[in-house]
Amino acid sequence: MVGYIVRRLLSLIPVLFVVAIVVFSIIHVTPGDPAAILLGEEASKADIDELRSKLGLDRPIYEQFGIWLLGLLSGNLGESIFLDKPVTEAFFERLAPTLSLAIIAQVIGVFLALFLGITAVKRRGTIVDQSVMGFSMLGISIPSFLLGSLLVMFFSVKLRWLPVAGYQPLTEGLWQHLKYLLLPGIVLGIIQAALITRMTRSSILDVMSGNFIKTAKAKGVKEKTIVYTHALRVAFIPILTVIGESFGGLVTGAAVIETLFNIPGVGQLIVNSISRRDYSVIQGSVLLVTVAYVFVNLIVDLLYGLVDPRVRLSKK
Amino acid sequence: MMRKHTKPALMIILAFLLLAGCASGGEGQQSTQASSTTGESSSQQTPAEGKTGGTLNIGYPTQPVTLDAHVSSNTAVKDISREIYEQLVTLDKDAQVIPLLAESYEISDDKLSYTFHLRQGVKFHNGKELQAEDVVASLNRWIKLSSHGKANFVGAEAKETDPYTVVLQLKTPFLLTLQLLADPIPAAAIYPKEVVDEADDKGIKSFIGTGPFQLEEWKQDQYIHLKKYDEYSARAEPSDGAGGKKEALVDDLYFRFVTDESTRLAGITSGEYDIALNISVDNEQQIADNPDLQTFLSPGGMIGYFYNSNDGLFKNVKLRQAVNAIQNVDDILTSAFRDPQFYVKTSSLVLPEYPNWYSEAGKESYSQANADKAKQLLQEAGYNGEEIKIFTTRDYVDQYNVAVVLQQELESIGVKVKLDVYDWPTLQEKLGTGTGWDIYPMSYAFRPTFYQYAFWGGGAGLLKSEKLSELLQGIRTSNSVEAARPLIDELQQFVWTEVPFSQIGHTKQVTALSKNISGFQNILGPIFWNTANNK
Numbered sequence: 001m002v003g004y005i006v007r008r009l010l011s012l013i014p015v016l017f018v019v020a021i022v023v024f025s026i027i028h029v030t031p032g033d034p035a036a037i038l039l040g041e042e043a044s045k046a047d048i049d050e051l052r053s054k055l056g057l058d059r060p061i062y063e064q065f066g067i068w069l070l071g072l073l074s075g076n077l078g079e080s081i082f083l084d085k086p087v088t089e090a091f092f093e094r095l096a097p098t099l100s101l102a103i104i105a106q107v108i109g110v111f112l113a114l115f116l117g118i119t120a121v122k123r124r125g126t127i128v129d130q131s132v133m134g135f136s137m138l139g140i141s142i143p144s145f146l147l148g149s150l151l152v153m154f155f156s157v158k159l160r161w162l163p164v165a166g167y168q169p170l171t172e173g174l175w176q177h178l179k180y181l182l183l184p185g186i187v188l189g190i191i192q193a194a195l196i197t198r199m200t201r202s203s204i205l206d207v208m209s210g211n212f213i214k215t216a217k218a219k220g221v222k223e224k225t226i227v228y229t230h231a232l233r234v235a236f237i238p239i240l241t242v243i244g245e246s247f248g249g250l251v252t253g254a255a256v257i258e259t260l261f262n263i264p265g266v267g268q269l270i271v272n273s274i275s276r277r278d279y280s281v282i283q284g285s286v287l288l289v290t291v292a293y294v295f296v297n298l299i300v301d302l303l304y305g306l307v308d309p310r311v312r313l314s315k316k
Numbered sequence: 317m318m319r320k321h322t323k324p325a326l327m328i329i330l331a332f333l334l335l336a337g338c339a340s341g342g343e344g345q346q347s348t349q350a351s352s353t354t355g356e357s358s359s360q361q362t363p364a365e366g367k368t369g370g371t372l373n374i375g376y377p378t379q380p381v382t383l384d385a386h387v388s389s390n391t392a393v394k395d396i397s398r399e400i401y402e403q404l405v406t407l408d409k410d411a412q413v414i415p416l417l418a419e420s421y422e423i424s425d426d427k428l429s430y431t432f433h434l435r436q437g438v439k440f441h442n443g444k445e446l447q448a449e450d451v452v453a454s455l456n457r458w459i460k461l462s463s464h465g466k467a468n469f470v471g472a473e474a475k476e477t478d479p480y481t482v483v484l485q486l487k488t489p490f491l492l493t494l495q496l497l498a499d500p501i502p503a504a505a506i507y508p509k510e511v512v513d514e515a516d517d518k519g520i521k522s523f524i525g526t527g528p529f530q531l532e533e534w535k536q537d538q539y540i541h542l543k544k545y546d547e548y549s550a551r552a553e554p555s556d557g558a559g560g561k562k563e564a565l566v567d568d569l570y571f572r573f574v575t576d577e578s579t580r581l582a583g584i585t586s587g588e589y590d591i592a593l594n595i596s597v598d599n600e601q602q603i604a605d606n607p608d609l610q611t612f613l614s615p616g617g618m619i620g621y622f623y624n625s626n627d628g629l630f631k632n633v634k635l636r637q638a639v640n641a642i643q644n645v646d647d648i649l650t651s652a653f654r655d656p657q658f659y660v661k662t663s664s665l666v667l668p669e670y671p672n673w674y675s676e677a678g679k680e681s682y683s684q685a686n687a688d689k690a691k692q693l694l695q696e697a698g699y700n701g702e703e704i705k706i707f708t709t710r711d712y713v714d715q716y717n718v719a720v721v722l723q724q725e726l727e728s729i730g731v732k733v734k735l736d737v738y739d740w741p742t743l744q745e746k747l748g749t750g751t752g753w754d755i756y757p758m759s760y761a762f763r764p765t766f767y768q769y770a771f772w773g774g775g776a777g778l779l780k781s782e783k784l785s786e787l788l789q790g791i792r793t794s795n796s797v798e799a800a801r802p803l804i805d806e807l808q809q810f811v812w813t814e815v816p817f818s819q820i821g822h823t824k825q826v827t828a829l830s831k832n833i834s835g836f837q838n839i840l841g842p843i844f845w846n847t848a849n850n851k
Contacts, residue, residue: 032741036748038381045748082381083536084518149578157586164583165574167538262574264537272537277741 008298016290020072023286024065027279033057034081034277055081068283077284082276087284090269097167098258098265100177102250104185109192110243116193117200118227124205132197139194148187148260155183165262184261188254192246199242203235210234236307244300248293366834366848371568374844375580375592379537379573384519385503386458389770391761394501395841396571398558399542400441401505401525404432404451404482405498407839409557411670411764413494416551416559417446417506417526427489427795434480438549440508441530448476453512455484455504462502463770468492468792491794492767499768500558500840501761528564528845542569555846557837562845565835569844584609584828590849592828593842596713597658603828610831613657614838615762616823618665618769619714621722622758624777625816627751629702636815637681638693639704639755642725645683649821652717660822665766665808667822672797673765677805678812682819687729694731703732707753711740715757718820722755747776759823762840766807767791771817779816 035051052058056067071078077087120132156164162183168176207213208231216226255267262268266285273281380392385401388394406416415421418432438446455474459465465472471487486493497504511520523531526549529542544564553560572589574580581599584592585606595603595611603611623630623639630636649659663682666673684690704726708719716737723733736753738746747756756776763769771778772788787807794800811819829836832851837843 030742031745032739033745036744037741149582152579152582156588157582160586164586164588165579166572166588260576260579262538262572262576262579264535268537275739275741 005298005302008294008301012291012294015294016287019287019290020069020283021065023283024068027274027277027282028061028064030277032277034279037276038081068280072287077287078280080273080281081278082273083278083281087280088288090281091266091285091288094264094266094269096169097181097263098250098254098267100170101181101184101188101254101258101263101265102247104178104181105188105192105250105254106243106247108185108189109196109246112189112193113196113200113239114232116197117204118232120197120201121204121208121227132201136194136197139190139197142191144187144191144254144256145260147190148184148257151183151187152260165260167261167263180261180263184254184257184263187257188250192250195246196239196242199239200235203238204231207231207235233307237304240300240303240307244297244303247300248296366565366850368565368848370566370849370851371570372566372591372833372844372847372849373570373572373589374842375574375583375589376571377573377575377577377580377594380540382519383523383531383534383540384515385501385505386454386461387502387519389463389502391501391841394503396540396542397503397505397525398500398527398841399529399569399844400523400527400531401503401507402527403498403500403504403506404455405494406559407498407500407557407764408559409839411557411840413498414556414559416498417451421494428486430484430486430493431477432482432484434482435549435551436480438526439547440526441524441545442508443547444508446506446526447479448482449479450509450512451482451506452476453509454506455482457507457512457515458502458504462504464496464499464502464504468496488793489795490792491797491800492765492792495765496768528562529569532568537573539573540571542571543567558839558843564845565848566844581828584830587830590830590833590851591836591842595826595828597652597654597826600658600826603826608831610829610833612827612829612836612838613824614827614842615667616825617760617762618819618822619652619718619757619759620817620819621718621755622771622775622777622817623779623815624750624754625779626777628754629699629704630754630777632697633814634693634697635699636818638690638697638699639722639726639731640681640815640818641684641686641693642690642729643683643722643818643820644685644725645820647685647725648718648721651721652714653823658824658826660824662822663808663812663819665769665811665819666764667762670764673767673804675805675808677809681812681815691729694729699731701730701732703734704754705734705736705752707736707738707743707746707756709738709740709743711743712759714823715759718757722757750777753777757820762822764840766804779814781814781816783810783814784816 033048033052035048035055035057038051049058056064059067068078079086080090083090116132116135120129123129152164155162163180167180170177204227213226213231216230221230255271257263258265258268259271266289270282270285273285376392376395378392380388380390380396382388382393383397383400385393385397402417404416404418405413405421408414417435417438419435421430421432423430432451434446434448434451440446440450452474459469459472459474468490469486472484474482474484477483484493505525507520508524511522511524514521528545528548528550530545531540532543533541535541544567548562548564550561550563551559555561574583577594577596577599580589580592581595581602583589584603587608600611603609621639621643623636625631625636645661649661653659660667661683662668663679664674664676666675668674706719706723708716710716719735723735726733743756747753758775760769760771767788787803787810790803791800791807794803811817825838827836827838827842830851832849833847834850835847837846
């Protein structure tokens with residue numbers, strides 16, 4: 001088990017290396033100069049050049065990459081050009097809101113999906129099933145900002161139940177914290193649910209035709225127990241995969257939603273940094289997000305063992 | 317396959333209609349009459365007579381990069397800094413210079429020395445009293461670091477003659493010395509001497525001023541919180557423009573950074589924000605129709621097409637004149653700004669409200685909309701069907717819209733045009749190379765004197781001309797604005813004859829206010845003192 005984990009973690013290294021090269025190349029090739037943006041439109045060329053020199057931007061590309069890479073090896077991701085603090089500090093400050101949002105969205109998404117998926121299975125072929133599938137199609141296709149704007153128009157502007165935008169950390173109180181994350185969480189949750197619902201429905205249907213289910217039915221086990229205890233447990237594996245994938249996506253920052261709802265999370269940080277050409281933050285954040293993604297997938301793989309004893313046994 | 321998806325699809329459409337219908341219903345009929353407060357160009361509401369206390373939540377579009385007013389020409393820096401810092405002089409509602417931190421001032425006969433007598437008993441936010449040493453340190457830093465200082469005050473120096481008197485010694489006379497000292501951007505803000513001494517090349521480390529509000533907290537990418545400064549030393553005269561008596565009627569100002577306009581709009585509509593800045597003209601109707609809100613218009617700036625007069629096809633003045641001749645300003649301005657209440661058609665760089673700088677010279681070249689003349693000038697220019705490149709960005713919708721209209725106007729007379737659209741930082745970089753492009757639309761923030769327009773400092777591609785430098789220099793060394801008058805007219809004429817750029821017109825900015833707000837003003841930017849929240 002430990003060996004497995006260690007091997008998985010080691011596989012991070014080549015992945016990170018490739019990501020580092022790709023992200024570095026892309027943003028350095030993109031036109032736009034962080035020094036010019038920092039100093040503003042009326043800055044003289046001399047001032048801009050001076051700042052570029054200070055930031056080390058006038059060195060040849062491979063030298064800049066080398067310096068950055070060396071820094072990486074000692075765990076230093078550099079300093080943000082705009083925020084005047086180390087990249088790691090800027091990133092981890094922003095992680096809390098994104099994590100909260102991701103967890104809320106995932107919880108809403110999973111419960112909604114399970115409920116809808118199971119309902120669809122129970123009433124398969126009826127209008128209820130059709131509606132659930134329709135909803136799922138809607139959720140997958142709708143752009144997140146459109147859904148977000150619609151919900152804001154309805155719940156914030158019309159009903160005034162929830163705030164339009166903003167963020168309060170957990171230290172300000174649980175309800176204060178949740179109040180600002182509820183709408184964005186619902187938006188992301190609905191989109192998550194749409195993805196997972198289909199998976200849930202088809203996965204359970206698949207399993208329901210299995211022999212062990214027939215045995216259970218023959219034994220006279222209640223329908224409810226069959227679905228929730230037996231079928232779901234087996235069907236959960238593919239569902240878990242989808243959850244893992246999508247959680248990775250949530251943690252990596254729902255940039256659009258964070259911008260719309262003004263949540264100071266990782267997604268917003270990356271988007272703002274791209275507009276400002278804050279090279280070190282973009283590079284550092286993408287790397288950290290890659291690490292997060294790999295970790296989430298590792299945890300999902302380990303969870304398989306928990307949910308499905310067959311996987312657990314085969315590992316031994 | 318079709319039938320399987322029909323029902324779910326119908327459900328989706330139904331759900332959509334319901335949601336959208338519910339949300340927009342109840343907003344009332346679309347009225348053709350916009351209930352907006354246009355005011356004069358100094359843009360004031362009825363004077364401050366509201367209740368005191370409370371909070372102003374301001375939906376603000378961008379976060380300032382710094383609060384060091386000396387070094388930045390950024391609008392966000394200006395708007396927030398002017399609540400915190402003050403200058404020796406400032407501008408009244410007609411953009412004339414009036415004293416602020418100075419009690420009075422004299423100018424020597426040779427126009428080289430400006431003596432400022434400081435008010436006494438004025439306190440900084442840290443409790444220290446304002447003295448000459450603070451002014452000297454701040455002014456000298458501003459001269460060294462600000463774009464105004466570097467362009468116009470080379471060799472100038474501020475000196476203390478006694479604890480409440482400062483002399484600014486110039487190397488050469490400069491007509492607009494006081495105007496630039498009063499300019500809010502980049503502001504010659506007065507900091508405590510210690511703050512100036514502590515500053516390094518990244519900027520000042522603390523933000524302390526003498527203004528009616530002080531910095532309480534800056535949460536990066538979220539908000540800046542300013543608190544009322546209880547010991548603010550107000551002037552006795554009634555409020556006049558950006559000067560006179562300033563009172564912090566509310567206790568707290570929150571500049572909430574909301575980059576997305578639809579979120580600002582939703583916020584002002586739901587009452588979460590009391591004031592929302594930079595509402596686009598397209599959304600203004602929504603505010604005007606809402607009984608709980610009011611729109612507030614203020615001068616936005618000038619917008620024009622700037623030509624690459626130094627490289628490529630447009631080095632040829634006839635070609636510039638040709639492109640200038642085809643322009644139909646009504647079409648262009650309507651495309652970008654929808655309704656005449658949002659723009660001012662004028663050939664003058666400065667609005668008529670500022671008669672010292674307003675000039676109608678050259679106006680026959682403005683908005684000619686003359687296709688025949690344009691074609692003839694194209695011929696005279698030797699235009700041979702080459703492709704003309706217009707560079708623009710969607711990050712500023714008005715610039716993009718006017719670019720598209722120009723493209724169409726040019727194509728209608730047989731000119732080949734390519735429109736290249738980039739994001740803002742990329743656009744800046746490409747324009748900065750000085751080559752590879754011919755025209756770009758650009759808007760410049762409103763200025764009461766045209767000497768102050770940023771592009772004279774050498775905007776991308778701006779015509780390098782002896783005559784131009786001569787005229788600008790002549791104005792700057794004139795003894796008075798009256799004496800400079802013939803040069804002002806000549807410069808305005810030059811702009812229309814040599815056409816380094818084609819001015820399209822002046823624009824208005826829309827701010828949305830809650831009905832509970834009174835006393836709001838906009839003098840070269842929003843002002844939040846003397847503004848009350850009567851919620």
